[in-house]
Amino acid sequence: MSRILIIDDDEELCELVSEYLSAEGFETECVHSGDKGLEKARSNGFDLAILDVMLPGMDGFEVLRSLRETSNLPVLMLTARGDDTERIVGLETGADDYLPKPFNPRELLARLRAILRRAEGTGDALPENLVVDDVKLAAASRSVTVDERGVTLTSLEFDLLAALLKNAGKTVRKEALSETVLERKLSPYDRSLDMHISNLRKKLGLRNDGSERIKTIRSVGYIYTLA
Amino acid sequence: MNLFFKLFLWFLVTATLVFTVIYFVTKTFQTEPMVSRVQRWTRNQMQVYSETANQIVTSEGEVGLRTFLVRLRDIEPSREIELIGEDGKVWFGTASERPAMLDLVGRTLEGGSPSVDFSLEEKAIGTAPVTFPDGRKFVLMLTWEAPRPPSYFFGSWLGYLRLAGMLLTGVVLCLLLALYLSSPIRKIRKATQTLADGDLTTRVGEQVGKRRDELADLARDFDLMAERIENLIMSQKRLTRDISHELRSPLARLNVALEIAKQKSNVETQPVLDRIENESLRLAEMISKLLTLSKLESGSEEFERSTIDLAALVEDVAADADFEAKAKGKSVKLVSTAKCNVSGSETLLRSAIENVLRNGVRYTKEGTAVEVALSNGSHATIEIVDHGGGVPQDEITKLFRPFYRVGEARDRHSGGTGLGLAIAEQAIRAHNGKIKAENVNDGLRVEITLDAIDLKKK
Numbered sequence: 001m002s003r004i005l006i007i008d009d010d011e012e013l014c015e016l017v018s019e020y021l022s023a024e025g026f027e028t029e030c031v032h033s034g035d036k037g038l039e040k041a042r043s044n045g046f047d048l049a050i051l052d053v054m055l056p057g058m059d060g061f062e063v064l065r066s067l068r069e070t071s072n073l074p075v076l077m078l079t080a081r082g083d084d085t086e087r088i089v090g091l092e093t094g095a096d097d098y099l100p101k102p103f104n105p106r107e108l109l110a111r112l113r114a115i116l117r118r119a120e121g122t123g124d125a126l127p128e129n130l131v132v133d134d135v136k137l138a139a140a141s142r143s144v145t146v147d148e149r150g151v152t153l154t155s156l157e158f159d160l161l162a163a164l165l166k167n168a169g170k171t172v173r174k175e176a177l178s179e180t181v182l183e184r185k186l187s188p189y190d191r192s193l194d195m196h197i198s199n200l201r202k203k204l205g206l207r208n209d210g211s212e213r214i215k216t217i218r219s220v221g222y223i224y225t226l227a
Numbered sequence: 228m229n230l231f232f233k234l235f236l237w238f239l240v241t242a243t244l245v246f247t248v249i250y251f252v253t254k255t256f257q258t259e260p261m262v263s264r265v266q267r268w269t270r271n272q273m274q275v276y277s278e279t280a281n282q283i284v285t286s287e288g289e290v291g292l293r294t295f296l297v298r299l300r301d302i303e304p305s306r307e308i309e310l311i312g313e314d315g316k317v318w319f320g321t322a323s324e325r326p327a328m329l330d331l332v333g334r335t336l337e338g339g340s341p342s343v344d345f346s347l348e349e350k351a352i353g354t355a356p357v358t359f360p361d362g363r364k365f366v367l368m369l370t371w372e373a374p375r376p377p378s379y380f381f382g383s384w385l386g387y388l389r390l391a392g393m394l395l396t397g398v399v400l401c402l403l404l405a406l407y408l409s410s411p412i413r414k415i416r417k418a419t420q421t422l423a424d425g426d427l428t429t430r431v432g433e434q435v436g437k438r439r440d441e442l443a444d445l446a447r448d449f450d451l452m453a454e455r456i457e458n459l460i461m462s463q464k465r466l467t468r469d470i471s472h473e474l475r476s477p478l479a480r481l482n483v484a485l486e487i488a489k490q491k492s493n494v495e496t497q498p499v500l501d502r503i504e505n506e507s508l509r510l511a512e513m514i515s516k517l518l519t520l521s522k523l524e525s526g527s528e529e530f531e532r533s534t535i536d537l538a539a540l541v542e543d544v545a546a547d548a549d550f551e552a553k554a555k556g557k558s559v560k561l562v563s564t565a566k567c568n569v570s571g572s573e574t575l576l577r578s579a580i581e582n583v584l585r586n587g588v589r590y591t592k593e594g595t596a597v598e599v600a601l602s603n604g605s606h607a608t609i610e611i612v613d614h615g616g617g618v619p620q621d622e623i624t625k626l627f628r629p630f631y632r633v634g635e636a637r638d639r640h641s642g643g644t645g646l647g648l649a650i651a652e653q654a655i656r657a658h659n660g661k662i663k664a665e666n667v668n669d670g671l672r673v674e675i676t677l678d679a680i681d682l683k684k685k
Contacts, residue, residue: 010479010480012480013480016480016487017483019487020486020487020490023490101475102479104508188548218542219546
């Protein structure tokens with residue numbers, strides 16, 4: 001049974017979400033402030049955290065940032081609906097996904113399951129290791145090195161990179177990426193793939209010759225270029 | 228011209244004028260009359276000397292004259308006294324001969340009366356004819372330093388020094404005065420600009436210092452105003468945020484509760500719950516759009532500007548909109564495109580184009596396409612034309628008002644929030660662009676113009 005940590009200052013909402021999720025077979029625990037949430041999240045007792053951006057005291061971004069220093073616990077952020085900057089900051093800080101609040105609980109459920117499935121081990125679907133030029137991807141440890149330098153990726157970024165590397169030199173369609181990595185159909189106006197790709201680019205850095213590793217093919221998809 | 232320069236110039240002009248007026252008044256009514264009085268007096272004196280010399284030489288002879296001249300020399304040590312003959316020989320005086328004076332001697336004898344010449348540069352010369360009893364003719368010549376009119380400023384190094392000193396003092400004082408008056412104004416102006424640029428913490432009081440005048444009052448008033456504006460905007464921002472949070476929270480709870488109800492529902496209640504879900508979705512969208520709009524309208528949301536490839540952006544949005552339109556048996560066609568870049572927020576521009584495009588898709592008739600065209604002339608222009616029958620002419624300017632709905636579109640089947648075009652207008656306005664709508668053929672044409680940046684120039 002997966003254990004979910006809910007960090008949100010809205011106690012009633014937490015209660016409702018707990019009730020809903022336990023009916024779907026999850027075990028939940030609620031925390032109502034940022035610093036307590038961070039403490040709990042670091043305790044390793046959870047498989048996933050749902051983190052609200054607006055929290056009293058330490059806000060969601062700060063919690064995520066501090067958490068990411070030590071832990072790769074999958075995090076789904078609840079952002080203010082319509083506020084794109086919040087969404088982008090959340091993804092840049094290293095959230096695995098975001099959901100604008102107010103959210104549809106079914107969507108929350110679907111995303112939770114997608115993130116958990118990925119975290120638990122899509123790894124075995126990979127060939128043991130992937131090596132493309134200076135990038136090495138170790139499936140068992142889910143770790144990545146670039147030019148011998150270790151890079152910390154969230155599990156979503158790891159899967160995204162794996163999907164691109166498997167098809168290195170070929171264009172991977174956005175629809176396919178959305179379905180295999182995010183585990184949802186690509187909907188128009190959804191920018192989260194772009195954001196994850198841009199994080200991935202930042203973390204991998206440029207090639208030694210200054211060229212971009214991942215190229216965007218407008219309105220089609222992405223391609224991991226071969227040196 | 229800036230204030231400092233104007234003030235400085237005015238002070239300088241005033242000082243110069245005052246100086247000139249005083250100088251000329253003094254010269255005309257004080258110096259000149261004094262000089263002419265001295266000259267008149269000197270001429271009279273020359274007359275007296277000439278008459279006395281002639282009398283003495285007649286009555287007492289050459290010895291008497293010599294005695295007189297010696298006594299004269301004792302009385303007037305500052306003047307050189309000579310008696311020169313027609314031939315230039317000196318009868319009385321230090322030099323023995325004065326050939327240079329022959330001309331003057333000749334003229335004096337010819338004129339036959341005493342005269343004083345003040346026209347020479349360095350000295351004044353008084354001359355008078357003296358006739359000896361034996362008929363020989365001489366000229367009595369008094370030479371002395373010219374009684375220059377006492378010029379304060381011209382003609383001597385001391386005068387020029389005085390002039391330079393005065394000028395320098397004037398310039399420096401004017402400079403200081405102009406600076407004193409204009410610098411607080413400049414500071415206040417700079418603060419106003421920073422405030423207008425959105426830095427609400429700007430204050431000017433400290434910089435203006437310990438003055439006690441109208442300018443200091445102005446600075447203090449400015450600070451009061453800035454503080455008030457800051458408070459207002461901060462509380463407005465806080466209000467916006469609070470409202471968003473407060474409205475969102477119950478909606479989020481509603482959604483979850485609804486889903487739990489659905490888990491426990493039966494076939495009969497399911498459609499009603501679906502209806503509730505739809506309405507709650509609509510409410511959520513309206514709240515988010517209203518927030519976006521209020522942020523844009525207050526201009527309080529500062530956004531990051533970057534260079535945006537508009538062609539790619541339009542292409543992207545058009546592709547998304549096409550995907551959505553296909554589901555309703557409509558389509559979006561990118562008719563023409565041009566390479567162009569604009570500076571701004573990609574998020575805002577995307578939402579502007581998206582809102583206009585979705586609006587077009589909503590109203591265009593089934594089976595038709597919304598046409599999108601991007602051109603780059605003096606501006607970047609995005610044209611979006613639908614085939615939805617257009618809008619009554621008198622309502623066309625009201626399209627961009629929040630919650631404005633045209634005629635029968637008021638029934639909510641169209642699905643819009645009534646905020647899309649208003650958001651588009653505000654977003655475009657935040658980029659100093661223009662957006663306008665007009666009727667064409669069988670539909671509405673919306674045109675967005677933005678300042679394009681020429682990358683080649685940079």
